[in-house]
Amino acid sequence: MPPIRLGVIGLSARGWAAAGLIPPLLDPALSDKYTITAIATRSKASAQASVARYSDLTGHNIKGYHGEDGAIDIANDPDVDLVVVSVKVPDHYNAAKPAIEAGKDIFLEWSPTRNxxxxxxxxxxxxxKGVRTIVGAQSSQGATTRTVKGLVESGKIGKVISTNASLILPRETGLGGKTAIQQIAYALDNNSGATLLTMPVGHYLTNLSHVLGNIREVSATSAIFYPDVQIIDASGNPTGETIKKTSPDQIVITGILGGEHDGAIVTIHAQSGPSAARFLWFIDGEDGTIEVRNRLENGPFGVFATSNEMQVLLNNVEVELDRREEDRLGNAGKAWLEYAKGNEGEYQTLDHSVAVWRVLDAALRSIALGGQKVPVISA
Structure with missing residues (x-):
């Protein structure tokens, strides 16, 4: 089977594509399944630099596109099978739509869209168009999630009666607090699709739905304690710009699970805070409790649960994670591995993400209604 030919939008020197998304594809386990044929970036200089770097790494010539028409050029390139979109969330829709309309398969980083x-x-x-889709919410590929899901399905804790999570994102990440790095200042806008709700909570909901199923009803409240945010540069120096923040830095969601665990209570508290990153997730059953907690060495983005494995406890006793040989590829690499299997692979799709976004949308509607209960609208 010939390798899947990738056209990557947003593969520059820095960013998630360069740091975590594309490197696994150079591993021998994946290098015969994928090949990069085109790259599009915002500027001509960055496109030329990326083309030079990845042409050298892959051993073949790669096309380079740039500017406002870069996404359209990728979409129309006959040597591209799968378009990979890894740019700022507000730009996802405009980058992805031409490719999908052209009948190209599509990869969209989480969050796929703004709303x-x-x-x-x-x-x-x-x-x-009959397009295959894959979404970069890869926490379901992790040994942590595999272990938790296995414990639930094995009946170790009996009937699930509740689940609750606490997510603290350090303020230096820019999603809360008095300052924000210039590069991600767009996330201060509640309509950006890159907020505390849509990013860390969205990632968590993807994981939650994989393990326990979807939420059928929610109520939510939020607060903004830092409405005026001072913008700083990458070195931490003030730029002199102050932005009015409309995205919340405190969110509380309560809900009810449907499906197999129908009736189980869900609570989520997400916030920006001065402390180190924290992720605590409890699943309580009639016969026991599963606890998941991030390790401090996972760093400030440990709450996303996408690339770092966590500590899992069953009834207060740590359990060994269900690790496999392919775990060396990381969660992003394992998602690529599954996608290459075609219809037999297990990975997050656009349809999975629609289900998660229905929960996020219900939470937003509940917040607007002052915390009223809102049903999650199904397809």
Whole structure:
């Protein structure tokens, strides 16, 4: 089977694509399954630099596109099978739509879009075009999630009656607090799709739905304690710019699970805080409790649970993670491995992400209604 030819939008010197998304594809386990044929970045200089770097790493020539038409050029390139979109969330929709309309398979980093309306439109077009989709919410590939899911399904804790999570994102990440790095200042806008709710909570909900199923009803409240945010540069120096923040830095969601664990209570508290990153997740059953907690060495983004394995305890006793040989590829690499299996692979799709975005949308509607209970609208 010939390798899947990738056109990558957003593969520059820095960012998630360069740091975590593309490196696994150079591993021998994946290098015969994928090949990069085109790259598009914002500027001509960055496109030229990326083309030179990855042409050298892959041993073959790669096309380079740039500017506002870069996404369209990738979409129309006959040597591209799968378009990979790894840019800022507000730009996802415009980068992905031309590719899907051209019948290209698509990879979209989480969050796929800024809102439910955009993701529903892309999913509808993808279905009409027969396009395969994959979304970069890879926590379901982790040994941590595999272990937790196995414990639940084995009946170790009996019937699930509740689950609750606490997520603290350090303020230096820019999603809360009095200052924000200039590079991610766009996340201060509640309509950006890159907020405390849509990013860390969105990643967690993807994991939650993989382990326990979807939420059918939510109520939510939020607060903004730092409405005026001072913008700083990468060195931490003030730029002199102050932005009015509209995205919350405190969110509380309560809900009820549907499906197999129908009726189980869900609580989520997400916040920006002065302390180190914290992720605590409890699943309580009639016969026991599963606890998941991030390790401090996971760093400030440990709450995303996408690339770092965590500590899992069953009834206060740490359990050994269900590790496999392919875990060396990381969660992003394992998602690529599954996608290459075609219909037999297990990975997050646009349809999975629609289900998560329906929960996020219900939470946003509940916040607007002062915390009222809101049903999660199904397809």
């Amino acid at each position: 439910l309306e955009e993701i529903l439109e892309l999913a509808e077009i993808a279905e009409a």
